Amino acid sequence: MSNENLPHISVCIPTYKRPALLDRCLKALQNQECSGFTYSITVVDNDINGSASETVQGRQSRSAVEIRYDIEPEQNISLTRNRAIGNSNGEFIAFIDDDEFPEPSWLQKLFDACRRFSADGVLGPVMPYFEGTPPVWLVKSGLCLRKSFQTGTRLNNPRYFRAGNLLFSRHIVEGETLWFDPSFGRTGGEDADFLGRMAKLGRTFVWCDEAVVHEEVPEERQTRSYHLRRAMIRGLTSATPGLLLSRGTLKSVVAVIAYTLSLPFLLVAGHHLFMRYLVKDCDHLAKLFAYCGVKLVRERTF
Incomplete structure (x- = not known):
């Protein structure tokens, strides 16, 4: 099958003033396993001054994967995510945060799980990646760990819905006028709200425990x-x-x-x-x- 006939995944990255972390994420996305699909990257900068532009241009100049760039001028994570969806062109849409970086098999595992379980979307684990040596109490408390599930587990509780490691079929947003709600744009929680509403409409979301991304935990978050x-x-x-x-x-x-x-x-x-x-x-x-x-x-x- 030629690449033109393969399903396409648009990987969306909202970013705000974290050029070094964004560059690491883009670097890790260059070498994703991709059997049975193609993919591209869409970066939406939530800094009206375009502080991520130089980082993206540097990656674009030496990337075999297409990287798109746009700016959402109003500081609002929901509007930033919505602009990313609007700029995407894939049959599937994936989200990863700018302070995360994926394992090489990340996209492949999400895609395979989506097909295997006939799901509308797939979520996966986000593992902490500590800057320096974290406090003992923090590691032992497990505050940076999130609940994981067996692969294929259907998710229904909004408390487990996040967009930091997410793939979903574009058809779930077609015909919808409200994707990520801007009222959550300054507090967070827009991802749980969006996926919760989709679940109430009958969309199915499952877990893939092998689709791992790592999240930077800087010292100020310790x-x-x-x-x-x-x-x-x-x-x-x-x-x-x-x-x-x-x-x-x-x-x-x-x-x-x-x-x-x-x-x-x-x-x-x-x-x-x-x-x-x-x-x-x-x-x-x-x-x-x-x-x-x-x-x-x-x-x-x-």
Whole structure:
């Protein structure tokens, strides 16, 4: 079969002022295994000044893979992702973040899983790649690890929906007017919202545990304050404001009481345990306030 008849994957990378990490991601994407499909890369810069332009041009000049570049002038991750979809031309669309880099078999594993399980989309693991030597408490706490599943597991819970390692068929966005919701563009959570809405429409998403990407964990993300702020954002974006009397509210109330009472004992047991459950506590606390219409954090600044 000629390349013209093979399905095409558009790999989309939203980026914002991380040229060195973007360059590493683009370098890793140059040598992807690609049996049964072709692929190209679409970079959308969320910096109105085009700070990623030089990096992309440097890769374009020596790349066998087509690399497109565009700018989304309004600082908003949802609009950036939407522009990437608009600029893509593949039957499949993949997303990877600019601070990540894939294994050589990444695209192949996602594509094969999508076909094997007749899915509309596939997600895979994002493994931490620490800058320097991380604190012992951080490694032992598992705060940088995300839940993984057996390959082929169907995903239904929005808490496991992310766009940092994602492939989906273009047909799921055809006819849709709202892809990634701009109201999440400054807080995050736009990916869980998008995939959650798609799942409610009957789209199927499965897990591929072999499709691995690595995420940079810089030193500024190895601090207690970072993980507490991140928990606040996560709680805010996962709650539905206005549902004060709901099962979710009751669950968060119970969780906050239980976690808060256990914190002194956990501090004695080990700092990694204390931090793990303090983060959970902040997550549910932020969710409770959000249920009441109060935002403890206005937007993501990290």
